[in-house]
Amino acid sequence: MTPSIITLGPHQLALEEPMYFKVELEGDTVVGLDVMAGHVHRGMEHLVMKRNLYQNITLLERLCSLCSNSHPSTFCTAVEDIAGIVVPERAEYLRAIADEIKRISSHLFNCAIMAHIIGQGALFKNVMQIREIMQETKEAIYGNRMDLAANCIGGVRYELTPELSMYLGQRMELMKAPLDELYRIYTTDPAIRVRTEGLGVLPRQEAKDYAVVGPVARGSGIAYDVRKKSPYGAYDRLNFLVATETSGDVRARASVRLREAQESVSLIEQCLTRMPDGKSCADILPEIPAGETIAKSEAPRGELIYYLSTDGSDMPARLKWRVPSYMNWDALKVMLKGERVTDIPLIVNSIDPCISCTDR
Amino acid sequence: MATAPKNLSEPLLQLYRINAGSCNGCDVELATTATVASFDVERIGCSYTESPAEADIVLVTGPLTVRVREKVLRAYGEVPEPKITVAVGVCPISGGVFRDSYAVDGPVDRYLPVDVNVPGCPPRPQAILAGIEEAVLLWRARRDGVLPPPVASQPHPEKGAVSTGVRGKMDFNPAACVGCRMCEHVCAGGAIRFNEEFTGLRFTLWHNSCVFCGLCRHYCPTGALTVTDEWQLAHRQDQKYHLTTQGIMPYAPCSGCGELLLPVAPELLRVAFRGTGREIDRLKSLCTECRQKQSIGGRRR
Amino acid sequence: MNDVKDRVQAALSQTGEEPLIEWRSDRKGVLTGWCRLGEAALILPAAEALVGLEGRLSTITAYLTDSARQRGVREIAYHFDLDGTTLTVTIELPLEDARVPSLTMIFRNADWNERELMELYDIQVTGHPDPRRLFLDKSIEPAAFERLIPFSTFTNGAASKALWNKVMTMSGTEKAA
Missing domain, CATH: 3.40.50.12280 (Rossmann fold)
Incomplete structure (x- = not known):
């Protein structure tokens, strides 16, 4: 059979963002893939060099709104490391809270879109409605439903009053039953299992070869989580399990995300219990000497790494980062090979791809 | 709605x-x-x-x-x-x-x-x-084929109805501004400009370039910038460039030589000295040069 | 030799050099290693040695700082993950006709990183299996960063200038206090 080549865009792929695939088909079976990136390329690695370290806190938060908090918090960690700033313990917990809130929202959005692709309209709306609990929570605490503006050099610039702490605790309580129910539905519902089990498989060895990260790696049995491997902030004092699955299919990745959302609820509760009183930000205008450093974190989609080099001014000499999605696109070649063309959107969604992150 | x-x-x-x-x-x-x-x-x-x-x-x-x-x-x-x-x-x-x-x-x-x-x-x-x-x-x-209805006289019907801390448009208090321009420096959206005009220093914030992050407030030493919960800012295109908040910090003559200068905002004195005394009140209306002369001349040790 | 420092030292010495590695430990005990290779071509044996330690290529950073430019060089930092420890291996390249060997045979995820090196910087990656553009539109000239850095000489604020002119003329004088 002669292979044919089709181009798929965001509408066919059920993506919120423009990304295009060239898919090579034999009949309706995928035999090859070329990812055509760059549509959301905003030249951000160049822009950050034209902006000072303070401006970059806000600019980097706009890299991607689904993992928006991971960028300023990891970037600020890099600046703090170079400047030798000790972040107050309370701020470490407040950063973890912000990151985990974003993780729950991000994972739920991905699971919602998955239901949409499968054609489960009611479940789609149900997950979006549950996610609204998180959206309202973010707006009430941070003032915006997507971009939290939580971080600054030296700590955070938001506070949890006793009232807000209690409110957040209540909201987490509100999330527990729905998250348990979603986990049950996504892992046991026959209509979902039939579409997701054994689909888009990434075996463990390929996961290693392609160097995938985050829930994609963990769904293929690689128990790598930056919060455990390179602890930062408050995570060395928090208890949580690294969710893994071994089947490496669409179902496994969804299962990992939903278990992580449950763990995030627990992490936020632990933060609320253990967080000491005190300052939430060190010295507001620190000296930032020349230096270079690496800062890493576990963003919703996996390992995020920042490299920062400074020259003693408040402009970065070089600021580079690599987002988790960047690592996962290529593995689609393995996941899609031999699958039917109609399953492409579901498999693509299962890596929870972030295009604005990838393109920068 | x-x-x-x-x-x-x-x-x-x-x-x-x-x-x-x-x-x-x-x-x-x-x-x-x-x-x-x-x-x-x-x-x-x-x-x-x-x-x-x-x-x-x-x-x-x-x-x-x-x-x-x-x-x-x-x-x-x-x-x-x-x-x-x-x-x-x-x-x-x-x-x-x-x-x-x-x-x-x-x-x-x-x-x-x-x-x-x-x-x-x-x-x-x-x-x-x-x-x-x-x-x-x-x-x-x-x-x-008719003219669009005029813009409603009450464009923000829900303002104040929202008790949450929604980060809406920034507000500016010229009386507290010291013209240090830190807000302009930290603004990623390039939404803030200072212009030196004949009568004073003009502050302009263009809300259509602002990303409502509030970093300007965080780094403002005197609290001249505040975040309001005014979020209903949708507007027709002809209003695009009018959506600004401005303020003028008027110049005043130096009490020594008469040269125009930006007077020290009371907020800065409060932050720096937690209040003022006669000596500070005397020095604050002087330009840098006159202040040096007078404070060196009047130095007590 | 269970210590990651010893293992990395031993691995990198397989390149034929005995590289000087600076190790730093942060307040949480997370280790980062920093080293420079004497020759750019040594990145290939270094990568081969690190894959033997189950290393993973995290990312590649090319950069051209003013101080390096004055020395007549550019730099590339390769960042490797060793189960939570990050090792940054830096090489220096000439400003003109810079070439590095592709690491794709060792780390297949070097692919996109190296395509970015080629489109954003004036760097050739030899032996790359797919040296097409990745992110940049074809209308944008190659080596975008090269032309735009250093930023002290680059002031393309044209869009901002045009918009602010309108803001100041349309609302500036009207609202004068």
Whole structure:
């Protein structure tokens, strides 16, 4: 059979963002893939060099709104490391809270879109409605439903009053039953299992070869989580399990995300219990000497790494980062090979791809 | 919600989304207006379409990257007249934080006519709905060949009704400003400018370039900038460049030599000295040179 | 030799050099290693040695700082993950006609990183299996960063200038206090 080549865009792929695939088909079976990136390329690695370290806190938060908090918090960690700033313990917990809130929202959005692709309209709306609990929570605490503006050099610039702490605790309580129910539905519902089990498989060895990260790696049995491997902030004092699955299919990745959302609820509760009183930000205008450093974190989609080099001014000499999605696109070649063309959107969604992150 | 009462006899107007290279924040919020009951666009007489040929209203997000420009313009061109275009978020309106990048070609009104702007980063769904309602009014007027109704005299009906700490537009108090320009320095969106004018130092904040992050407030030493919960900022295109907050810090003559200077704001003295005494009051109206002379001359040790 | 420092030292000495590695430990005990190779071509044996330690290529950073430019060189930092420890291996390249060997045979995820090196910088990656553009539109000239850095000489604020002119003329004088 002669292979044919089709181009798929965001509408066919059920993506919120423009990304295009060239898919090579034999009949309706995928035999090859070329990812055509760059549509959301905003030249951000160049822009950050034209902006000072303070401006970059806000600019980097706009890299991607689904993992928006991971960028300023990891970037600020890099600046703090170079400047030798000790972040107050309370701020470490407040950063973890912000990151985990974003993780729950991000994972739920991905699971919602998955239901949409499968054609489960009611479940789609149900997950979006549950996610609204998180959206309202973010707006009430941070003032915006997507971009939290939580971080600054030296700590955070938001506070949890006793009232807000209690409110957040209540909201987490509100999330527990729905998250348990979603986990049950996504892992046991026959209509979902039939579409997701054994689909888009990434075996463990390929996961290693392609160097995938985050829930994609963990769904293929690689128990790598930056919060455990390179602890930062408050995570060395928090208890949580690294969710893994071994089947490496669409179902496994969804299962990992939903278990992580449950763990995030627990992490936020632990933060609320253990967080000491005190300052939430060190010295507001620190000296930032020349230096270079690496800062890493576990963003919703996996390992995020920042490299920062400074020259003693408040402009970065070089600021580079690599987002988790960047690592996962290529593995689609393995996941899609031999699958039917109609399953492409579901498999693509299962890596929870972030295009604005990838393109920068 | 704000303006357009739902007219049951009208068919649903079709909304078509174009992502012009956005960070996905506005797009995710647009998705909530299709899925979350309380933000449902059907309540305001609209629904989403995947086909530009069926659309009445175009919603554009993102700063318009070089790479998507042709695709955006092609999709826009497929939408039949009469059409109304809404710029959702500050990126399509002004480029936001991405302006002046080699890879960004916006604002979108360089290439296609925009009718309604919805500032915010991202705007909350309520603000997006208000912008779409405005677009519906304009669409009907254009279809009927009449002038659009005047802008409602009360454009912010829900202001104050929201008790949450929504980060809305910034406010500025010139009496507290010391002209240190730290706000301008830390602003990623380039939304703040200081201009030295004949009578004083002018502060201008353009809300269509502001991403509502509040970093200016964080670094303002005297609290001259505050975050308000005013989030309903959707406006017609003719208001685009008028959406500013300004203030003038007037110059005053040095009490020594008469040269014009920016007087020290009381807020700075409060921050620096936790109050003032006679000596500080005397020195604060002097220019740097006169102050040096007088304080060295009057030095006691 | 269970210590990651010893293992990395031993692995990198397989390149034929005995590289000087600076190790730093942060307040949480997370280790980062920093080293420079004497020759750019040594990145290939270094990568081969690190894959033997189950290393993973995290990312590649090319940069051209003013101080390096004055020395007549550019730099590339390769960042490797060793189960939570990050090792940054830096090489220096000439400003003109810079070439590095592709690491794709060792780390297949070097692919996109190296395509970015080629489109954003004036760097050739030899032996790359797919040296097409990745992110940049074809209308943008190659080596975008090269032309635009250093930023002290680059002031393309044209869009901002045009917008602010409108803001100041349309609302500036009207609202004068």
